[in-house]
Amino acid sequence: MTRGDLSAHGIGGQSDLPIPLNLAIAGGIAALVISFTVLALAWRTPRYDEDGADRPAPRLLQTVVASPAFAIVLRAFGMLVFLFAVFCALFGRESTINPVFGIFFIWLWVGVIPMSVLFGPFWKAISPLRTINLLLARIAGSDPDEGLYRYPEKLGVLPAALGLYAFVWFELVYPFTSELGPLRLWCAVYVGAMLIGGALFGNRFYERADPFEVYSSLAAKLSVWGTKDGRLQVRSPLANLATLKPVPGLVVVTGVLFGSTGFDSFSESTTWVTFVQGSSINGQVLANLALLAFCAGTVGIFSLGSMLTGVDPQQRRRHLPDTFAHSLVPIIVGYIVAHYLTLLIEIGTRTLIQASDPLSRGWNILGTGNWSEPTWLSYHPTLLASIKVLAVVVGHVLAAVIAHDRAIRVLPPRSHLTGQLPLLAAMVGFTGGGLYLLFSA
Structure with missing residues (x-):
C-alpha cells in the first residue's frame, strides 16, 4: 500500500465522468433549493427535540445491550485490535504491506x-x-469517570478539533506518511496524551478531547439508536441529530472534517498539481497553507452564514455557529461515503488480507490470506458516480432539513424564512464547490 493507494479514491477526471460535472452540480444545487422551498412552505413548527419522538427498543435487544457481558465483549474486541496493531507497528515489516497502515x-x-x-x-x-x-483506575482504586480535576467545559470539543487537524495533516500533508517510524510516533503521542488526559479529567476528557471518539459520536447522531434514562431507544436519525447539544468548538470540529475532505479532493486535481509544479514556493508549504485554508474557510463561511441569520437581538450571534453546526454532520457523512467508499471496500479488504500475515512470513492466521481484493465497484463507473452524487445530495438535503428545524426554533417568527437565507447561501456554496472538487479529482 503506497501513499498513492491511500489517496486513489477518485473516479476519474472531469472529462471522463459517466455523469457530466455540470449536471451533477446543477442537480445538487436544485435539490437543495427545492428542499428548502418545500420546507419553508410546509414546515412551520419544530418537529424534533420532542420527547414523544422516541420509542423503546425491543426488550430482548435492550437486555443484551444493557448486560455487562455485552460491554465486556466490545471492550475486549477493541483491545484485541489495538494490541494487534501495536504488535504490527513494533515487529512488522518496514513496508506499506504492514497491515498497521490500513488499520x-x-x-x-x-x-x-x-x-x-x-x-x-x-x-x-x-x-x-x-x-x-x-x-x-481499578488498580488505583479510583473512579474512571472522575479525574483529579473537572474538565474545563469552556474548552468544549476544541481539543478534539486540534487532534483531528493533527490527523488530517499527518494523512494528507506530511510527506513520510508511508513510513513506519512517523506512524509509531504519531500514535504514541496520541495514546500518551489521551491516557494523561483521562487520568486528569476522567472519562469526560474522552467525550470532549479524543478526536476519534468525537468523530465517531458525531456520525452516531445519524443512527437510529439513542438512550433515555439509561434505556435504549429507537428514534428518527434527524431527531437523534437534533439532540446534539451545542458546545464550544463544535463548528471547528465539523469544519476540519469537511474542509480536509475538500482539500483531499483538491490536492488530486490537475489544477492543484499544475499550480504546485509551476510555483516557486515549496510544495509542502503550499500544502500546509491549503489545508489550513480549506478548514478555516469552511469554518468561516458557515459561521458567517449562521451569524447573519435573523436572530433576536438579545441572543448572542457568536453562539450561532455552534448552534447550527450539527447540520453539517449529514454533509460530512455524505462526503465520507462519496470520497472514501472504494477506499474502504478495496484497501479495507486488502488490510484484512495482510492482517493474516502481519510479519510477512507466509502465515494465514485469520484465514483471509487467500482472499481477493474486491475491485468490482471501480469497474462500474456509472454506478460509482451515481452513488457519489446521491450521497452528497442526500447529505445536503438532510442538512437543510435539520438546519431549518433548528432555525424555526431559534429565530423569531418574522425571520423564519428570510433569516435562513444566509445559511442557505453557504450550503449552496458547499454543495456546488464540494461536487466540483469531488469530481474534478
Missing part, C-alpha cells in the same frame, strides 16, 4: 463512520483508551 488510515478513520451510523457511538464502545483508563 490506522482505513479501518479507524474511514470504517468508524459506517459502524457508528449503523450501531451508534462505535469508538466509545470499543475504545482501548477507555479500557486502559478503566484498568488503571
Whole structure:
C-alpha cells in the first residue's frame, strides 16, 4: 500500500465522468433549493427535540445491550485490535504491506463512520483508551469517570478539533506518511496524551478531547439508536441529530472534517498539481497553507452564514455557529461515503488480507490470506458516480432539513424564512464547490 493507494479514491477526471460535472452540480444545487422551498412552505413548527419522538427498543435487544457481558465483549474486541496493531507497528515489516497502515488510515478513520451510523457511538464502545483508563483506575482504586480535576467545559470539543487537524495533516500533508517510524510516533503521542488526559479529567476528557471518539459520536447522531434514562431507544436519525447539544468548538470540529475532505479532493486535481509544479514556493508549504485554508474557510463561511441569520437581538450571534453546526454532520457523512467508499471496500479488504500475515512470513492466521481484493465497484463507473452524487445530495438535503428545524426554533417568527437565507447561501456554496472538487479529482 503506497501513499498513492491511500489517496486513489477518485473516479476519474472531469472529462471522463459517466455523469457530466455540470449536471451533477446543477442537480445538487436544485435539490437543495427545492428542499428548502418545500420546507419553508410546509414546515412551520419544530418537529424534533420532542420527547414523544422516541420509542423503546425491543426488550430482548435492550437486555443484551444493557448486560455487562455485552460491554465486556466490545471492550475486549477493541483491545484485541489495538494490541494487534501495536504488535504490527513494533515487529512488522518496514513496508506499506504492514497491515498497521490500513488499520490506522482505513479501518479507524474511514470504517468508524459506517459502524457508528449503523450501531451508534462505535469508538466509545470499543475504545482501548477507555479500557486502559478503566484498568488503571481499578488498580488505583479510583473512579474512571472522575479525574483529579473537572474538565474545563469552556474548552468544549476544541481539543478534539486540534487532534483531528493533527490527523488530517499527518494523512494528507506530511510527506513520510508511508513510513513506519512517523506512524509509531504519531500514535504514541496520541495514546500518551489521551491516557494523561483521562487520568486528569476522567472519562469526560474522552467525550470532549479524543478526536476519534468525537468523530465517531458525531456520525452516531445519524443512527437510529439513542438512550433515555439509561434505556435504549429507537428514534428518527434527524431527531437523534437534533439532540446534539451545542458546545464550544463544535463548528471547528465539523469544519476540519469537511474542509480536509475538500482539500483531499483538491490536492488530486490537475489544477492543484499544475499550480504546485509551476510555483516557486515549496510544495509542502503550499500544502500546509491549503489545508489550513480549506478548514478555516469552511469554518468561516458557515459561521458567517449562521451569524447573519435573523436572530433576536438579545441572543448572542457568536453562539450561532455552534448552534447550527450539527447540520453539517449529514454533509460530512455524505462526503465520507462519496470520497472514501472504494477506499474502504478495496484497501479495507486488502488490510484484512495482510492482517493474516502481519510479519510477512507466509502465515494465514485469520484465514483471509487467500482472499481477493474486491475491485468490482471501480469497474462500474456509472454506478460509482451515481452513488457519489446521491450521497452528497442526500447529505445536503438532510442538512437543510435539520438546519431549518433548528432555525424555526431559534429565530423569531418574522425571520423564519428570510433569516435562513444566509445559511442557505453557504450550503449552496458547499454543495456546488464540494461536487466540483469531488469530481474534478
